[in-house]
Amino acid sequence: MEFQSDSISVSSSTGLDDYNDSLIKVNFLDGSSENFHVAWLRDSCRCSQCVSSLTKDKKLNPADIDLKQLKPTEITNDGVTLKINWIDDLSSSNYHQSCYNLSWLQLFKGKFDGLSDYPADGIYGPEKIIHTIAWNVETIKPICEVRFSYDQLMTDESTLMNVLKGLLTYGIVFICDAPTEKETILTIARRIAYERTTGYGSTFDVVANPDPNAHFSYSSAPLELHTDLCYRERVPGIQLLHCIQSAVEGGDSVFADGLYCGQQLQLNEPHLFDILTKPVIFSFYDSQRSIWFRQKWPIIVTDETNTKTIKEVNLSYFSMRAPLLPANQMDTFFTAFRKLFNYTRSSCNRLTLKLREGEVAIFNNRRVFHGREGYPQNEQRFLQGCYMDLDEIQGLYEKLSTKSNH
Numbered sequence: 001m002e003f004q005s006d007s008i009s010v011s012s013s014t015g016l017d018d019y020n021d022s023l024i025k026v027n028f029l030d031g032s033s034e035n036f037h038v039a040w041l042r043d044s045c046r047c048s049q050c051v052s053s054l055t056k057d058k059k060l061n062p063a064d065i066d067l068k069q070l071k072p073t074e075i076t077n078d079g080v081t082l083k084i085n086w087i088d089d090l091s092s093s094n095y096h097q098s099c100y101n102l103s104w105l106q107l108f109k110g111k112f113d114g115l116s117d118y119p120a121d122g123i124y125g126p127e128k129i130i131h132t133i134a135w136n137v138e139t140i141k142p143i144c145e146v147r148f149s150y151d152q153l154m155t156d157e158s159t160l161m162n163v164l165k166g167l168l169t170y171g172i173v174f175i176c177d178a179p180t181e182k183e184t185i186l187t188i189a190r191r192i193a194y195e196r197t198t199g200y201g202s203t204f205d206v207v208a209n210p211d212p213n214a215h216f217s218y219s220s221a222p223l224e225l226h227t228d229l230c231y232r233e234r235v236p237g238i239q240l241l242h243c244i245q246s247a248v249e250g251g252d253s254v255f256a257d258g259l260y261c262g263q264q265l266q267l268n269e270p271h272l273f274d275i276l277t278k279p280v281i282f283s284f285y286d287s288q289r290s291i292w293f294r295q296k297w298p299i300i301v302t303d304e305t306n307t308k309t310i311k312e313v314n315l316s317y318f319s320m321r322a323p324l325l326p327a328n329q330m331d332t333f334f335t336a337f338r339k340l341f342n343y344t345r346s347s348c349n350r351l352t353l354k355l356r357e358g359e360v361a362i363f364n365n366r367r368v369f370h371g372r373e374g375y376p377q378n379e380q381r382f383l384q385g386c387y388m389d390l391d392e393i394q395g396l397y398e399k400l401s402t403k404s405n406h
C-alpha cells in the first residue's frame, strides 16, 4: 500500500475521525466519542513488536517516542477496530501499524483528566472490581459469624476464593478449626501466596513477656486499636493472627474498620479530615537489633479523585510523632486525631470477640485496626502471627475469579 507521508487519509464507517493538535477523535458505535492523544495511542499499541504476548510486558520504551516524528498517516475505524498507520522512527521501515479494539478504547472515555480511576480493562485495573464495604459492629457481626474451615480452605478452591473476596470486601475474615501447632500460620499464608518476613522473622509470637523492657504489645495489658509497622517503608498489607492458646478470662481480640471510622470523620468533620491526609512521621526503635525505622505516611491515605476516596489508614500512636505545624493547624490536627480515635473507641464500631483455639483472623493491616482487651497476668494466651502482601490477595482473587468465569 502506498501512502503519502504528509497527508492524512481518514475513512470511517461510524463517522469522521479527526486528527488535529496531536489528538485523534474516535467515534464509538453508541454515538459518543473521545479524543485520544497520539503519544498515548502509540505507547498503548498492543502489537507483538510493542508488547510481549506471554508476559504482557511492554517492549516499546516510551522514551523512544519522538513526538516531532510521530505522525499517523492513515486512520480507519470500522466500528470494531481502530487502525492507525504511523510514520515513526521506531521501526527500520519507518512505518508501524497499530490496531485497537474499540470496546477497549471506550473504557477510557472520560478518563483523561488526571483524576479518574483506571478502567477495569484487565491491564490498568482488574476486570472485576471488588467493591469494599465499610462496616461497624452491626454490619460485620452477621458476616463474621461465617467462619471458613481450615480444611476447606486448604483443599477447596471456592473456599479460598471466598476467603480472598471477604478480605477484599470487608478487610477481615476468620478461619476455624486450624491445628494448634506453631507455624500453622505459615501453612495458611502459603496456601495463598507467601509470608512477608520482617524484623520479627517470618512469624511473631504474641505472648505476655515478663521482661519490663519488652514492647507493651507483649504484655497482658489492654492494647488500643492500631495498625502494625507504620514505620516501615512498605507497611504490610495483610496480617494473620492464629490463636494457639486462648485466655480463659479476658484477652478478647478487638477489631474496627479504619475505612468506616475514616469515612465517619470525612462525612461529619470534613475540615478535620483533610489534615489527617497529610504525612506524619512514624518512627520506631527496634531495641533487639538497636535499629531505628522511620517513615512518613498520611494517617488517612486518599486517592487523587475529587471525592478523596479513602484507600488506607495508618493508625499507630505508639510510633506516630507529633507533626510540625503552625499553631492553628496544630489545633486542627490534635482535634482531628482525637475525633478519629474516638470512633475507634465507640462500642458501635468495635468488634470484640474471643479468638478460640484454632481460630485465625486474617485482616487488611492498612485498613482494619486490631487490639485486645487486657487479661490477668496468670492467664496463658498465645497468638502467633505473620504478615503478607495485599497485592498477592488481589492478584490471586483476580486469577481465580477470571478462571471460574470461563
Ligand SMILES: [Zn+2]
Pocket (backbone or CB within 6 Å): 045, 046, 047, 048, 049, 050, 051, 096, 097, 098
Ligand atoms: Zn506496535
